[in-house]
Amino acid sequence: MELNAMLHIDQLNFEFASHPLFRQFSLRLGTGITWLRGENGAGKTTLLKLAGGALTPHGGSIRLDGIEIHAQPLAYRLRCHYCGGDTPQLPWLTVREILDLHLSLYPATDAALLNAELRALHLLPTLDQPVTTLSLGQHKKMQLALALALPVRLLLIDEPFNGLDVDAVAYLRAQLSAPERLARQCTVLTSHLDPMLPLAQTVQL
């Protein structure tokens, strides 16, 4: 694992005003799926956000493919994507506008692949709907369709199965465990239930 590590987290420090969360925390992750486990409040989502660049650590370093998150923030973020949150972050946009915006952020994205993901998750009819009119499950599907289509090396998915119907869960499992994806991408996901995926690593927080 050490030789093939893609994500290096070293001596990470992070604390909230009320309590410290990570002290001198280190982690190495390679390609394949990593299941991040822990009780509520253990810091699973915070760790994903730290690794995704959405939160700034108080100390330590995070490197993806040798790119340090603070030294080359744009190059780092172009290689990773955080998929999470149950409420729309840009509530004034439609589904199509959110997808378009992300395609402008990640220009190497294959639009045909995104179209296929949207079709498989039955989201095409919702394209022109305001994102606030989506159900919890549809919102999660939109996030996942985007996450599966983005050409990133590190994919961070927070509670991927929350709110999904049975077909969507089966489809997501098939996509995440596709050999081609396992070989090229490091996927980190949080889940309170066994994700029933071919895991490369399990991390208990």
Place this chain on the structure above:
Amino acid sequence: MTPTLPPYLRFRARMARQALLRIIPSLSSSLEIILVGFAPVVIGLLACIALPGLFAATLAWPQALALVLAQVLVATAPVWLMRKHLHPADVTLWTRTLPISPRLRWSADAMVAGIIVGPVAVAFAISTTIWFYQWPDWLRPVAPTALVLTALSLLLAWLLSTLVLARRSRMPAARKPGRARPAPTSYAPGAARVPKPLYQWRQLFWLPFWRGDDVVGIQQTLLLIGAALGVTAWMWHPPLVPPALWAACSALALMLLTDRGDKAVAEQIARLRPVAAAWPIDAQRLFRAAIMLSLLPGLCVLAWFAALTLGRAAAGYSTTVAIVWLCFAAIAQIAIVALRGLSARGRTALVIGAILILTAIGSELWN
């Protein structure tokens, strides 16, 4: 045993109190500056607030009706402006499912309207007392009618305020939405038609101000039109109104245009910052561009003023004053967006100070 309010009425009263508590700090930070800068105007407005209703008693009924209705609208304005705080969208959505009788809902709306219209009624009472103490000749023969009209306008304002709140909280009628076009069957990206920075600015700093409950787009449009019309009237200088008044209106609309626009952009940046932190873009650059673009409406007004003054031969006005006014207005615009570390009080002082100085300079334009 003292009678207690039903829980729903207590809840609505607490919500109204919270709405007032949210607004009072923003007012109190600028209140002393407003009092120092505009004390005579504030006292004058307070004294005159009941005048239209009292004076209506001396007029024929069509004019009297128009004046009373205008007074009703003025007294209803606070509730209309605060309706989203008194009935927050998420709370409204949640309370619709609760077993609350229509009578209790109406009682709550009437009570909350009373909480807000009450202080307005006190201001009207003070103004009425001042006029009765002054006892002008025109008031003496119509005093009882004038009092009745004032009381009636306040009652109507309370009723209208109650209706405003009830309308905000009502359950929308079930309507089958008409489909304008068939549901999409495939996705193709549509972002490449415009340059990427412009596209991202539009999605993140233009659309949010025009959609949902956001009124910033409409507010800025009205201020822009107001400032442009103010400048036009100032340069047209119709005989009945002193040009200095148009100068004051133009300065007020111009400074509010930039101040409100910059404030809206600052709030949007605060909203986007945690989201954009994970995006592979230079968010600071985008935010700086959005801040710079918030100057554009004010610059359009300045360009319009320059076209009307410097773009033609001077006819009775001072070109030097016009240039000084333009330069100071431009500096004030830049100061508003550049001095982002100012406290709320410092910012209010900057805006009000700029309005006063621009008015003073502008009053010399036609001298």
